[in-house]
Every structure is written in structure tokens, then in C-alpha cells.
Amino acid sequence: DGGITQSPKYLFRKEGQNVTLSCEQNLNHDAMYWYRQDPGQGLRLIYYSQIVNDFQKGDIAEGYSVSREKKESFPLTVTSAQKNPTAFYLCASSPRGFNSPLHFGNGTRLTVT
Amino acid sequence: AQKVTQAQTEISVVEKEDVTLDCVYETRDTTYYLFWYKQPPSGELVFLIRRNSFDEQNEISGRYSWNFQKSTSSFNFTITASQVVDSAVYFCAPNSGGYQKVTFGIGTKLQVIP
Numbered sequence: 001d002g003g004i005t006q007s008p009k010y011l012f013r014k015e016g017q018n019v020t021l022s023c024e025q026n027l028n029h030d031a032m033y034w035y036r037q038d039p040g041q042g043l044r045l046i047y048y049s050q051i052v053n054d055f056q057k058g059d060i061a062e063g064y065s066v067s068r069e070k071k072e073s074f075p076l077t078v079t080s081a082q083k084n085p086t087a088f089y090l091c092a093s094s095p096r097g098f099n100s101p102l103h104f105g106n107g108t109r110l111t112v113t
Numbered sequence: 114a115q116k117v118t119q120a121q122t123e124i125s126v127v128e129k130e131d132v133t134l135d136c137v138y139e140t141r142d143t144t145y146y147l148f149w150y151k152q153p154p155s156g157e158l159v160f161l162i163r164r165n166s167f168d169e170q171n172e173i174s175g176r177y178s179w180n181f182q183k184s185t186s187s188f189n190f191t192i193t194a195s196q197v198v199d200s201a202v203y204f205c206a207p208n209s210g211g212y213q214k215v216t217f218g219i220g221t222k223l224q225v226i227p
Contacts, residue, residue: 033215040122042204042219043158088156098208099146101160102215109156 002027006091006105013085013112021076021108023091029103030096032074036060037088037107046089049074050096078110085112115140119205119218126195127226133191134221136205140186142166145209147181147188152202152220161203164188195225 004025013019025032034046045058049068063082068074074093078085088109092102116139126132138147149161162174164181171180176193188207192199205218 035217040219043217045215090156090158092158099163099165101148101163102150102158102206103160104150104158107156 004091004093004103004105006089006108008108009106011108011110013110015112016080017112018080019078019085019110019112021078021089021091021110023074023076023105024072025074025091025093025103025105026072027093027103028071029093030071031094032068033092033094033102034058034064034066034074034076035090035092037090043090046076078112085110115142115207115209115216117205117207117216117218119221121221122219123222123224125224125226128197129194131191131193132195132199132223132225133189134203134205134223136188136190136218138186138188138205138207140207140209142209145207148206148208148215149179149188149190150204150206152204154201158204162190192223195223197225197227199223200225 007022031050033048035043037043044060046064047066049055055068065077090107091105094100094102118137145166147164150158152158179190181188202220202222204220206215208215
């Protein structure tokens with residue numbers, strides 16, 4: 001079955017450590033996205049990528065980094081510079097064209113203590 | 114600047130009632146698409162419906178119906194004969210960017226009471 005896989009589902013880290021969230025898709029979609037979701041704030045865009053080896057900052061990119069070395073993969077690194085990293089992180093993908101809906105993974109809930 | 118407003122933060126209805134979710138999208142763009150997504154308690158967002166900025170006709174698909182009024186920038190989504198499985202957070206998400214940038218509203222939490 002085609003879809004988006006995010007792993008792990010739950011992740012716990014100590015403050016000051018970098019952590020990488022995995023996102024893999026087998027839908028052959030060109031575009032991929034990372035969103036952060038906090039209670040009462042909806043979804044906020046962290047980074048997005050339209051093609052391999054290219055990505056753009058979203059609204060809240062500070063403290064995060066990404067790579068897009070393969071079409072199928074778009075990992076997100078939460079660095080120690082991110083002041084409030086505890087959140088629910090959602091990865092999405094879509095075909096080209098802004099009339100295309102997003103397809104989402106199941107999300108990763110990151111807790112930093 | 115673009116602005117998405119979902120004024121209803123939480124709605125509760127009794128099962129089998131109809132419920133309408135409101136979304137207002139303010140933009141200077143003339144061409145855009147509007148999407149509704151559902152997020153059940155499991156967390157994964159699921160695409161429900163799409164409408165472009167040129168079409169103001171009502172549409173119906175099963176228990177879902179939606180209409181778009183460009184004059185008021187309103188994109189409303191109605192669930193007919195609600196069911197407990199409809200309980201979720203619903204997001205309005207316009208896209209007016211050729212670079213595929215989607216803006217999400219803050220969501221409306223719908224609770225359907227049996």
C-alpha cells in the first residue's frame with residue numbers, strides 16, 4: 001500500500017540533544033512538508049521541499065534542519081537551538097500543483113525534558 | 114497577507130444532527146484552492162474535500178456538502194446526520210501558492226454525542 005511512514009511514533013530526548021525524525025513516502029510525490037502541531041495553534045509549516053536537493057523554510061524554521069537527498073525521504077532534525085521542541089510533528093507529501101491535497105503520515109510525538 | 118479564520122473552536126452536537134463548520138479565507142489572490150481535512154484522535158490528517166476559487170456551486174458527496182461564497186470569502190462544510198465517528202478536529206487549509214505552500218486554520222473540534 002502506498003503511503004507515508006513516520007517513525008518513531010513517540011520519541012523522548014534530553015534537553016540539549018539533537019534528534020532526527022524520519023519521514024518516508026512511496027507515493028512518488030514530488031513535494032514533501034514538515035508541520036508542527038501544538039494544542040490550540042493548528043499546524044505550522046517548518047520546511048517544505050518541491051524537488052530533490054531543494055527545500056525552503058516555512059514559518060517556523062528556526063532550530064530545525066532538513067535534507068532531501070532522495071525523493072522518498074525528508075528527515076527533520078530538531079536541534080538544541082529549538083527552544084520549545086516538545087510537540088506533535090507531522091510529515092506530508094503531495095503531487096505537483098497547488099490543487100493537490102496533502103497526504104499525511106501518522107505523526108511523531110516528541111517530548112524533550 | 115493571507116488569513117484563515119475558523120471562528121468555531123469547539124462544537125458539540127447530538128448524533129444525527131446536521132453540523133456546519135465555517136472557514137473564512139482572506140487573500141488578494143484570485144486563484145486558489147480550499148481544502149478541508151479531518152484529524153481523528155489517532156492524529157493522522159485525512160483529506161476530505163476540495164474547492165477552487167472559481168466555483169461557487171454547492172457540492173454534495175455522501176453526508177458531506179460544501180459551498181464557497183467568494184464575496185464573503187466563506188468556505189463552509191456541512192456534515193448531515195452526524196455520527197460519533199465524525200468526532201474529530203477539522204481543518205480548513207487554503208492554498209494560493211504556485212510553490213505549494215498551504216496555510217492551515219487553527220481547527221474546529223467537533224464532538225458528536227451519542
